[in-house]
Amino acid sequence: MGKAWSPPGAGRGPKTRWKAVFAAVVINVAVANGAWAAQRVALIVGVSKYDKVPSLANPAKDARLVQATLQKLGFQVKVLTDPNRAQLIEGLGDFEEAAKGSEAAVIYYAGHGAMIDGVNYLLPKDAVSTNKSALTGSAVESARLGQAMVGAKAVRLIILDACRNNPTATRSIGGNSRGLARESGPTSVAVVTLMAAGPGQVAQDGAAGAANSPFAIALTQGMTRPGITVGELPSYVQAEVERMTEGEQTPDLQGIWPNVHWSFDLNGPVKQASAAPTADLTKIKWEKDQVFWNTVKDSDDPADFKAYMEAQDRGEITGSFRKLASNRIRALEKLPAGSFQVASRSAQPGQDLVISARDAFARGDFAAAARDWTTAAQQGNGAAMYNLGVMSLTGKGAPKSAEAAAKWFKASADAGHSGGMVNWGLCRLNGFGTAKDEKAGFDWIQKAADRGSANAMGMLAEAYLRGRGVGQDPRQAAGWLQKAVDAGDGPSIAQLAELYERGQGVARDGRRAFNLYQRAAVAGDTDAMVRLGYAYEDGEAVAKDEVQAATWYQRAAEAGNSEGMSSLAVMLENGSGLPQDYARAAEYYRLAANAGDARGYLGLGSMTVRGAGVRANPAEAVRLFQAAADRGSALAMRNLGIMYETGQGVRADRKKAIDYYRKALAAGDQEARGELERLGAVS
CATH class of the missing domain: 3.40.50.1460 (Rossmann fold)
Structure with missing residues (x-):
């Protein structure tokens, strides 16, 4: 086709948080x-x-x-x-x-x-x-x-x-x-x-x-x-x-x-021939894992986290958050007598119903979960109120309603449940289902943090980082993140790593950031897994190791992280640290695209137009490039310019080609400038 294609590896996504006898x-x-x-x-x-x-x-x-x-x-x-x-x-x-x-x-x-x-x-x-x-x-x-x-x-x-x-x-x-x-x-x-x-x-x-x-x-x-x-x-x-x-x-x-x-x-x-149905079973276990974790992650009771680990032991869930569950158990059991969590672990009315409802929710029986949580909430159980709020928030087991979710979170907060305090605080901060009041929202999160909630500590740090309900203060944010990490909050580990990586609120320390990302990745944070992959691939904070980079990308990919999927695909396509394998690269690009990843669409489009690892289909490549461009990929915009200029998969259209080159340049792709200069279209 006479033109070089934009390498998908150049578009990394943004950094995110959240016989013989042997004698x-x-x-x-x-x-x-x-x-x-x-x-x-x-x-x-x-x-x-x-x-x-x-x-x-x-x-x-x-x-x-x-x-x-x-x-x-x-x-x-x-x-x-x-x-x-x-x-x-x-x-x-x-x-x-x-x-x-x-x-x-x-x-x-x-x-x-x-x-x-x-x-x-x-x-x-x-x-x-x-x-x-x-x-x-x-x-x-x-x-x-x-x-x-x-x-x-x-x-x-x-x-x-x-x-x-x-x-x-x-x-x-x-x-x-x-x-x-x-x-x-x-x-x-x-x-x-x-x-x-x-x-x-x-x-x-x-x-x-x-x-x-x-x-x-x-x-x-x-x-x-x-x-x-x-x-x-x-x-x-x-x-x-x-x-x-x-x-x-x-x-x-x-x-x-x-x-x-x-x-x-x-x-x-x-067997390999059964990979597709097996993958489906793995996906079901992973989805149940996410549901189960979301119902217990804000709990103050070690029994909830032990129940999560037992569910993995029975093979019901993948147990992606097992390390986090273990951390929370250890942190909660170390709290002194009389603390917020220890007090809240005393037998509450309706606790058996809360547990049975959680199990029903995890297996998809939302009606049974709603029934039991409602009964427990009527008996004054704050955890049940919190979970009813989650139901209203997600539309699973109850009509989707921001107002109903906010009402349940407030009731849960008033009942002393830390997750309810955090979510009610977020409702006030954002005006979600209730009147917006950032100061009131901050105060609720502060209350939960002061009383020992690890998740609240992490949310408090975000408030200081963004200046939500309080003056922006990166040093305070770093301090609260460290407290959250010490209290066993998983997401805060990667957030603290980002601060050390950027030197925000703390002295910049690439090695400290790497160690925190590693800790978060081992605990199940898939974004941290990807960041570790980048670190090993770049070789700045740690010795370059492309095999280790690929290892972490695959672990992130199999946990559902689309950036991990596309990152591994790039290595397989280019033969970077791995044997070049177009077929596997195309499959990982496809998985990433199915998850809405711009680089997945871009990479699969590039392979489709070339017929590498998949059957050549220029028209399909145009569709894939368009999907990537719609998601902000400047490289995909330039590739669309190439397709329209050369008439591959579409009717040749010089005007549209120039338009896409200009869009690519505006989006930050400097190589598009050369295309515009060649066409005499630099404005």
Whole structure:
């Protein structure tokens, strides 16, 4: 067509908040030797007894736990216990053959690990650590595990439990005394690696006398959750390990899932051919998750958050906010006696009805929820009043009415419910369903914040940032955001990160901002996941790591974030840090477009006009570019100019081409100026 197309990657969205016998080293092998022809295969390696480095207590126990779990999940499992280097290499070679054509391949390694010069090494029984050369020559590079499973189709998962703390010697021997590094070999994209602890961290063995480590417990519990998918597993494991270690350990994930909807559950749809219906089931679980969370997120009762976590344990919801729920439980239970939340947790009339109504609402039975909440509200239950307000606000279970929502929120606030105070305050601030009075609205939010509501603290910070009901004061905003974070409010973490990123109300600190975004992302904030992806892709606040960027984009995408979808699509289209894959890029662009993302429309249009990953269709490309332009994409406006100038998908029209070039320039696309100059149309 004679013209260069605008790269969709240039339009990032705005930052937002909200065979062989293994001899004596094989134990409890689940299948007969050589019988590897299976859809699910796993290799378990546990090294506890070493010849020349300190022995370890937990790897053998953890390996047995993981082995038993995978066998229950239908995996054909082989186990290497205390292998020497030759046995480990031979076992990996056999597993490589077994993994070819399998549906899922998993390798679990527990034992000593060492990071030397940026390379991770796994130590077999006969490893020697007298010096760097001896260690690297007697160990096995962790990248060898990835090479052994690239032949699997749907799932390629390495689990590195090789960075725990050892009381008698440093667990990571060699160049780094604090854990392992992220994988960087040629298979680091095609294979997903879940590490027991983040880069530079050491993993805990658990309390004295514990049967297994926190990581092994969380991992095996997660795998056996009904219907849990590989895409959901890391978030569960991270949240649980952080909870069990009180925030001292966070497992790390890297790599791109070929099929995020694959389920460990033998009773769930697991095959790639079933990806579409499985995706639908995942969407239903995600939607229920959002509903459940919205009914409890402003609660003052730890029981509500425990109920949320139990619903995930039953496989009813995705549990995207599990970390936030855990944070709120911890924060509420630490409050002193006599505080607002502790007082409000006393038995209230109608509390059983509130719980039954919440469960009904989560499963879509809005009539039953409305009935029970109404009865509880008549008995004076503030939580029921709050939820009736949510019903009137959303139109689910009650006619949609701003006035009715405001009335219920006021009643809830008067009854002492913090969520009611916050929402009634917002109604007054914005004149929603009631007379606008910013000062009164601010006072209600202040009242809830002063009495311990984490959400109110975050809202108070926003009021100071925007000057709503109070004078604009970024320093006060930063202070309240920090209080909200300390009280367990999830959204405030990313908001505080933005202040550090911009230097607003606090000294500018890119690294502090990155750490906060990371904390928010692990807690389930999808916008923070995208921001982490940008940070890894840009390499300013942290070392550039395009694989890690793609990892976070995919996690955000699978949690419904359209910016994560289009960001991953850009990397797949351009081959940035990932193997170029037009078909997957087009699919992620399509998902983003379906969610209303301008860059999704732009990217899919660009691929459609070129016939890359999809059938070429210039007319459809014009429609997609128009949809992106309608959503403010300057690049899409320039592409429409190209289409009208060259007559692709539309009748050639020089006047319209110039008009679109001018619109693109006005919207900030400076390359459109060159097009106008070429056409002699610069005004």
